[in-house]
Amino acid sequence: MKNDGKTGLSRKLGLFSLTNIVVANMIGAGIFTTSGLLMGELHNPFVMILLWVVGGAIALCGAMSYGELGAAMPQAGGEYTFLSKLFHPIFGFLSGWVSFIVGFSAPIAASAIGFSEYLFHAFPQLSVFFDFPEQSLKNIVSILVIVLFSLVHLRGLRFGSLVQDALTLLKVALVIGLILAGFILGSGDFSHFETDGLMALDFGGWKTLGLSLMWIMFAYSGWNASTYIGSEIRNPEKNLPRSLLLGTGLVMLLYLLLNVLFIYALPPRDMEGVIAIGGLAVDHLFVGSMDTIVSLLIAFALFSSLSAFIIIGPRVYYAMARDGYFFKFLAEIHPVFKVPAKAILIQAFLSIVIVLTGTFDQILTYMGFALGIFPILAVIGVFRLRRSGRSVLKLPGYPWVQLLYLSVSLFILMLALFERPMESSIALMTVLIGIPLFFIFKRVYRNRDI
Numbered sequence: 001m002k003n004d005g006k007t008g009l010s011r012k013l014g015l016f017s018l019t020n021i022v023v024a025n026m027i028g029a030g031i032f033t034t035s036g037l038l039m040g041e042l043h044n045p046f047v048m049i050l051l052w053v054v055g056g057a058i059a060l061c062g063a064m065s066y067g068e069l070g071a072a073m074p075q076a077g078g079e080y081t082f083l084s085k086l087f088h089p090i091f092g093f094l095s096g097w098v099s100f101i102v103g104f105s106a107p108i109a110a111s112a113i114g115f116s117e118y119l120f121h122a123f124p125q126l127s128v129f130f131d132f133p134e135q136s137l138k139n140i141v142s143i144l145v146i147v148l149f150s151l152v153h154l155r156g157l158r159f160g161s162l163v164q165d166a167l168t169l170l171k172v173a174l175v176i177g178l179i180l181a182g183f184i185l186g187s188g189d190f191s192h193f194e195t196d197g198l199m200a201l202d203f204g205g206w207k208t209l210g211l212s213l214m215w216i217m218f219a220y221s222g223w224n225a226s227t228y229i230g231s232e233i234r235n236p237e238k239n240l241p242r243s244l245l246l247g248t249g250l251v252m253l254l255y256l257l258l259n260v261l262f263i264y265a266l267p268p269r270d271m272e273g274v275i276a277i278g279g280l281a282v283d284h285l286f287v288g289s290m291d292t293i294v295s296l297l298i299a300f301a302l303f304s305s306l307s308a309f310i311i312i313g314p315r316v317y318y319a320m321a322r323d324g325y326f327f328k329f330l331a332e333i334h335p336v337f338k339v340p341a342k343a344i345l346i347q348a349f350l351s352i353v354i355v356l357t358g359t360f361d362q363i364l365t366y367m368g369f370a371l372g373i374f375p376i377l378a379v380i381g382v383f384r385l386r387r388s389g390r391s392v393l394k395l396p397g398y399p400w401v402q403l404l405y406l407s408v409s410l411f412i413l414m415l416a417l418f419e420r421p422m423e424s425s426i427a428l429m430t431v432l433i434g435i436p437l438f439f440i441f442k443r444v445y446r447n448r449d450i
Helices: 015-026 030-042 045-072 079-086 089-122 125-130 134-154 157-185 203-220 236-265 277-286 291-322 341-357 360-388 400-419 421-446
Strands: none
Touching: 015 157, 015 236, 015 291, 030 045, 030 203, 030 236, 030 277, 045 203, 045 236, 045 360, 045 400, 079 089, 079 291, 079 360, 089 125, 089 134, 089 291, 089 341, 089 360, 089 421, 125 134, 134 291, 134 341, 157 236, 157 277, 157 291, 203 236, 203 360, 203 400, 236 277, 277 291, 291 341, 360 400, 360 421, 400 421
């Protein structure tokens, strides 16, 4: 097995496993919770479907840009590596710092809590059976899930990727099964697409469209997943960009079909403001209570996503520590399993703290803004990559693909700052706190031999 001598990580992952990691990161709670909220804002099924198409197109633009970056710089770290090499290490550090606090630990905690919530929704008798306060049981289940999957991925990338492959394939099969069963056996009606509602294209209307697109992009997040494990990819120049495009394209198709199914199942008025839109749609399609099945399906989607986050996050911290810009012990590779074991453990610890303190809700409110900054910088990096002659795989669409991604992403950030100044300001403060930390780590670790 080929080994990356500079990192100690082995290049074991092929296109199939990489694509599964992208799919697993993308398909989570977002698709099962946002459509009802979107309809409550838009009141128009055609506009909602159009925005899902636009969101998918933006994600594909990002995937194409990252594919070119990843092919030229196939190392662990994602944006950390791209920004450090193309601009300055401080930008890479700031992206990794935000990922450490917001990008991975918080979604792991949220996914674990979401799993426990849906598990207890499907089996409410669990709290009675164990004769224990329900919230405490949920916390215990959430922590056990984090510990379990952290232990799985401590056993090595080969074993962890096999588990991840199985989870993702089953999750995709369940989603496809729901779509097929709904359209073939369900009692829906395509007349639900008929509407007299027209959206005003004044400032208020554009603001609504922008907010809706922000929620949709949250559901599409994860399209860049395989760039974080570039040091462990076989033939990264081909497999990395292909995994991004295949994974994002597949998820876009599934999202569109699911949203069409939701509208087929429910009149738009009945969808408005409903968070558990999947369960309500299934109840209408099959004229009976299938909440248990749908709850388990969503729980399983969160299960798979949590596993993928646990794979990816430690590779970012490892890359930062290896370069001397983070705690040095996070760069240590397990001598047997060849994974950044201590990085996996510290991420698990932080995720468990978030579960116990309940601060993950606050973190998630500003996560979109904080994490939206650095992909913009990375996509700008494609222009620098081309001008420097370092691009090894020139994907089509340049520069229009990049300009489309940048313009829409900047629009979303400006809207978030205008609509939610408190959360956006906290996100900016999180980034700014990283600046002095960068120089501290540089002074303590990088500038001296420890």
